[in-house]
Amino acid sequence: MTLLKLSIVLIFITMAKTQNFTCEDLLDISDNKNSISLPRLQTMQRKDIITCLVHLGKKPLRSLEADYIWHSIKIFYGDIANIPESILAALQWVTPAIQAEEYYNITLGSIDVIQNFGKDYVLNENQLTAVAERVRDDFKEPEDFTFYDLVALKQILCAFNGSEIERIHAKAYKAAFVEIGELKRCSTDVLQGFLKLATDSSAFGPPDNWDNVVLCSIGALGEILPKKIQDKISKAKRELKSLTP
Numbered sequence: 001m002t003l004l005k006l007s008i009v010l011i012f013i014t015m016a017k018t019q020n021f022t023c024e025d026l027l028d029i030s031d032n033k034n035s036i037s038l039p040r041l042q043t044m045q046r047k048d049i050i051t052c053l054v055h056l057g058k059k060p061l062r063s064l065e066a067d068y069i070w071h072s073i074k075i076f077y078g079d080i081a082n083i084p085e086s087i088l089a090a091l092q093w094v095t096p097a098i099q100a101e102e103y104y105n106i107t108l109g110s111i112d113v114i115q116n117f118g119k120d121y122v123l124n125e126n127q128l129t130a131v132a133e134r135v136r137d138d139f140k141e142p143e144d145f146t147f148y149d150l151v152a153l154k155q156i157l158c159a160f161n162g163s164e165i166e167r168i169h170a171k172a173y174k175a176a177f178v179e180i181g182e183l184k185r186c187s188t189d190v191l192q193g194f195l196k197l198a199t200d201s202s203a204f205g206p207p208d209n210w211d212n213v214v215l216c217s218i219g220a221l222g223e224i225l226p227k228k229i230q231d232k233i234s235k236a237k238r239e240l241k242s243l244t245p
Contacts, residue, residue, distance in 0.1 A: 005123035019171075020045075022044065023051045023125040025214075028050050036065065038068055049074070049078055053069070054092070055087055057069070059093060061094065063097070066093060066094050068099045070097035070173040072138070082104075083191075085113050085143040087109075088106065089110070092119075095121045096121045100127050104130075108131065114149075114152045115151075115152040117156060118155050119155060128156070132156055142160070142164050142167035146172055147175035151179050157180070158183055163193070164193070165193025165197070166197070169202070170197045170202035171203070177218065178219075180220075183220050191223065194221055198218065199221060213227075213237040215236040215237075
């Protein structure tokens with residue numbers, strides 16, 4: 001090989017090395033508002049993707065990037081069933097890349113893992129239903145849910161049915177009612193179940209007796225309350241806003 005050809009080869013090798021995106025590179029740009037691009041992801045070693053998963057998933061991802069990261073995780077561990085709980089718990093915005101049928105190979109029995117899947121990633125109905133099925137099979141019965149369980153489950157609760165929600169203890173609901181009030185896109189059936197808990201004597205009792213703190217924090221339940229209670233909610237929020245500096 002001539003000296004010129006050798007020099008060219010060395011230049012290309014050097015360029016290839018400098019073009020590889022590492023976990024350290026990602027940490028260096030962690031303050032950047034833009035999420036990582038697919039071309040950069042494709043230059044990363046799979047072990048670096050795993051190492052930097054918490055940072056990769058902390059901001060919303062396009063489906064291309066989320067799909068690539070999830071695919072890389074599956075290849076790295078060989079099978080979905082082999083993926084450690086610590087990785088499942090750290091998926092964050094990679095979560096939407098998991099297909100509904102893949103949940104059959106995922107165990108959702110740990111509150112740390114459930115907490116990841118309970119966040120609102122705007123999963124489609126099939127995905128959220130599959131998550132709820134795993135929780136039914138792997139986790140506690142609704143009557144055994146604690147405050148901590150409800151906070152972790154959060155958006156998954158919207159995929160339960162009303163009769164399951166009614167089995168939750170009213171005291172546990174009362175402790176977590178602020179977080180439950182933040183739920184999005186729950187069915188009327190589910191909201192009716194929560195309303196029954198809210199009006200239980202162990203929680204807040206009849207809506208006519210709710211104070212401003214409850215009225216301002218009841219959240220999604222306000223959608224199915226009588227108009228006079230909705231008016232009280234609006235008034236309570238105005239009063240609270242007027243007190244805010």
